[in-house]
Amino acid sequence: xxxxxxxxxxxxxxxxxxxxxxxxxxxxxxxxxxxxxxxxxxxxxxxxxxxxxxxxxxxxxxxxxxxxxxxxxxxxxxxxxxxxxxxxxxxxxxxxxxxxxxxxxxxxxxxxxxxxxxxxx
Amino acid sequence: xxxxxxxxxxxxxxxxxxxxxxxxxxxxxxxxxxxxxxxxxxxxxxxxxxxxxxxxxxxxxxxxxxxxxxxxxxxxxxxxxxxxxxxxxxxxxxxxxxxxxxxxxxxxxxxxxxxx
Numbered sequence: 296x297x298x299x300x301x302x303x304x305x306x307x308x309x310x311x312x313x314x315x316x317x318x319x320x321x322x323x324x325x326x327x328x329x330x331x332x333x334x335x336x337x338x339x340x341x342x343x344x345x346x347x348x349x350x351x352x353x354x355x356x357x358x359x360x361x362x363x364x365x366x367x368x369x370x371x372x373x374x375x376x377x378x379x380x381x382x383x384x385x386x387x388x389x390x391x392x393x394x395x396x397x398x399x400x401x402x403x404x405x406x407x408x409x410x411x412x413x414x415x416x
Numbered sequence: 417x418x419x420x421x422x423x424x425x426x427x428x429x430x431x432x433x434x435x436x437x438x439x440x441x442x443x444x445x446x447x448x449x450x451x452x453x454x455x456x457x458x459x460x461x462x463x464x465x466x467x468x469x470x471x472x473x474x475x476x477x478x479x480x481x482x483x484x485x486x487x488x489x490x491x492x493x494x495x496x497x498x499x500x501x502x503x504x505x506x507x508x509x510x511x512x513x514x515x516x517x518x519x520x521x522x523x524x525x526x527x528x529x530x531x532x
Contacts, residue, residue: 344519407453
């Protein structure tokens with residue numbers, strides 16, 4: 296259980312285009328989803344935290360207008376990189392924590408998606 | 417300060433050797449969780465273990481074992497009889513109560529290479 300699916304796994308786009316990344320919890324309700332960015336050979340950097348139905352909370356230094364996060368349902372969050380530029384090229388990875396169904400127990404563990412490698416030309 | 421230190425950047429071992437990955441944490445919270453995640457070359461972070469700050473019992477799961485010592489603020493991870501498939505980056509992480517147990521504070525990671 297606790298499977299998180301992230302799509303696409305890889306995207307290559309031209310500078311100036313927008314890219315949308317989806318993160319889905321497949322077998323549990325993700326009350327909270329997280330978006331991270333990871334540079335080569337580095338640790339994960341938290342970008343933002345989103346609770347279902349609420350606006351995302353961004354970490355200091357992360358541009359809200361650049362990285363749009365939507366968490367409209369208990370199983371789906373999206374990250375849109377708007378007007379992407381080469382410096383936005385990175386590995387983006389989502390995670391989710393939540394509960395097993397309407398009456399299930401809390402899952403206070405972040406389960407991660409497989410990540411999306413974004414390359415902006 | 418809330419911080420996780422994984423002092424070993426890279427470790428290289430030969431198959432069947434035992435290897436210990438160190439993790440030292442700092443937190444002002446008395447209640448927190450500690451985690452280990454594995455990130456293989458494919459990129460996905462795989463959850464390995466979560467430990468509550470009140471539970472100092474060591475844990476063993478197959479070839480994996482964890483040693484949690486509050487006195488030294490350490491949560492070390494040992495792989496016994498390592499295998500090539502253990503090659504990955506391993507992250508230790510802290511989730512303090514003051515963050516609502518929501519935030520994961522990651523260490524820098526330790527890259528483990530197991531050679532045949």
